Amino acid sequence: MENTKALVLVHSNMNATDITAPVDIILTPEFYTVKRESLPVQYTYQAKRIASSLFNGLLESTEGYEYFVSKDDDKWLFIAYNMEEIKKFLISKNINIEYISKVYFAEQMVESFNVPIVLDDKKALVNLNGTAVVVPLTALKDERTVSTVKKHNRPKSGISIGTSNSFLTTKQSLYLSLFFILFSFMFIIEGSRYGEDSHIIKKEMNLLLEKYPALQSTYTRKNISKKYKNIDQKERKKRNLVKIFSTMIFKGVKLVSLEMDNKKFHVVFACEDASIVKKLKELAQKEKFHVVLPVEKNNLQIEGVL
């Protein structure tokens, strides 16, 4: 999609401009220092690393300077600029920097100034031996001049003016986003695991049903389960009772009789003396058995229902 934003040429003597829509700006050489170098590096990031060292001695102080680097035929184009200074200037010209999308340097589109562009009544921007420079208008004599830059001459890359209105720096935003994304993936993985659990259970269920086809129907399963649970419960109770009765047979105690069917039980113990009867009775009461009056002395009868 073609960039249709207005292209504003920014120079030191420009008039205050009221911008109400997003624009791209071109900075004249008054706002930057340029250098072209042939370097044995392949990538822009490598060139960017050494950019500051190239301007040593060329700038009064490299503090506050940022660097724009791009490949220019067989050379590298290095541009040093002070974004804070540029911003201050733009604000002084009533330009709302919120509306500035891209910032280009005149050097990037030097060929557009083959025909000089008049900046004001004293200066013009011109391509001088392959470098964009601001020259006095008088130096141009009778040369043909223009007053605007053509929109389609916009360079491919530029810089952003920076996010002065942002609450977050790029680094903060990056860390925060990474933090959120990390948690997102944790949530997604955790959520998926719940889904997997269901899948595993269904698979296990199907395997069991394949092994026991008679249990395919839920209704059948319920009926069979009810039947066996009843049996299991009752039979366990019977066995447990016998186990308890066996623990009640100790020295001085004899089992006289035990009767047990599906509904009730009745057991009689014979004890040697009253003290053993008392002890046995306590044991029976501890097990919450119903103790009935003995028919014979020193006997203990227990009965109950299942």
Add this chain to the structure above:
Amino acid sequence: MNWKRYQNELIAFFAFIFMISSFFYKQHHIHMAKNTLQEEIQSLNDLKELIALKKVWADKKTTKKIEKLKILVPPSKVIWRKEGKKVKASFKNLTATELNKVVSKTLNTAVIIEKFNIELLDKSYNLELKCKW
């Protein structure tokens, strides 16, 4: 409004929205798990329990196991009547040791005890057993 000015906030905001969406995705699965997964787990556990119960109470080897009761005591002390999957057994004059063996074997076999009567006569025991499987 130039959104590019706030691109840092926008990136963080979208990442945040992504995190919130993921959180709801997880919550949705947890909710599903509470409703359906618990039911599925219950069904599976019920089925496993049923299979286990069936293995115990419908064991095809029970007939063989119950037959072993006869050989625990001398044949003269046992009257054995078996009809299909039902047994009526009468053990007479058992010593305490023999009684223990028979009782223990009976209780450890998965049969439905319909009648289980033990009676002390002098120094020996009689045992009436009626069971099915």
